[in-house]
Amino acid sequence: MSFPVPHHDHGACVRAAMAAAEEQCRRRGARLTDIRRRVLELVWGSHQPVGAYALLDALAKGGWSAAPPTVYRALEFLQAHGLVHRIALFNAFIGCARPGHHHAGQFLLCSGCGSAVELEDAKVDDAIIAAAARNGFSVTRQTIEIEGVCATCRAKGQEQ
Numbered sequence: 001m002s003f004p005v006p007h008h009d010h011g012a013c014v015r016a017a018m019a020a021a022e023e024q025c026r027r028r029g030a031r032l033t034d035i036r037r038r039v040l041e042l043v044w045g046s047h048q049p050v051g052a053y054a055l056l057d058a059l060a061k062g063g064w065s066a067a068p069p070t071v072y073r074a075l076e077f078l079q080a081h082g083l084v085h086r087i088a089l090f091n092a093f094i095g096c097a098r099p100g101h102h103h104a105g106q107f108l109l110c111s112g113c114g115s116a117v118e119l120e121d122a123k124v125d126d127a128i129i130a131a132a133a134r135n136g137f138s139v140t141r142q143t144i145e146i147e148g149v150c151a152t153c154r155a156k157g158q159e160q
Contacts, residue, residue: 014044017095021083024099030081038064039074040095043084048114049092087116089145094118104128105143112153 021040025032032040042058043050052071059066075093078084084093085105094107097118106119124144132139 010046014041017044017097017099020099021078024081024083027100028081030077033074035064035066035070036074036077038062039071040078040083043078043093044095047094047116049087049090049094049109049116051090051092054092085118085143087145088143089147090114104141107143107145108150109145109147110150110153111147112149112156115150 018037018041021037022032024030038059039055042055045058052068052075055075056066056068056071059071075084075086079086079093082099082101083096085096085107086093087107087109089109094116098120103120104125106121106124108117108119110116125142128142128144129139
């Protein structure tokens with residue numbers, strides 16, 4: 001996956017993500033309730049990580065009555081089922097581009113526009129696992145956050 005291009009069909013992107021989420025929940029026998037579905041739609045609303053309170057505000061603007069624990073529970077469910085990732089740098093969440101596939105979280109985070117892209121690079125995974133093993137450590141989960149500037153922001157002169 002790459003950073004969204006100017007004429008990116010985001011509607012198709014969201015529809016594909018929601019269909020994948022429904023299939024993932026169906027396979028796992030999990031319920032994608034209305035609130036969980038809506039939170040996931042809001043997370044997929046852009047390619048920028050979104051925080052829990054921004055989700056709460058968006059829900060309220062859409063006529064949903066939800067308290068912070070409701071949003072956090074929905075995010076916990078979505079994360080537990082591999083539908084979203086938590087981006088620690090921003091204390092925010094982004095939709096998983098590959099739900100249902102075991103993979104490490106590698107993210108390119110643009111400091112210019114705030115967009116994020118999930119990578120899946122086996123060489124990076126292998127290097128981390130090998131380095132950990134040399135130190136007597138067994139990796140159970142990894143998330144790598146790489147901050148930089150995307151091509152669109154560089155072209156606009158937004159390098160930082």
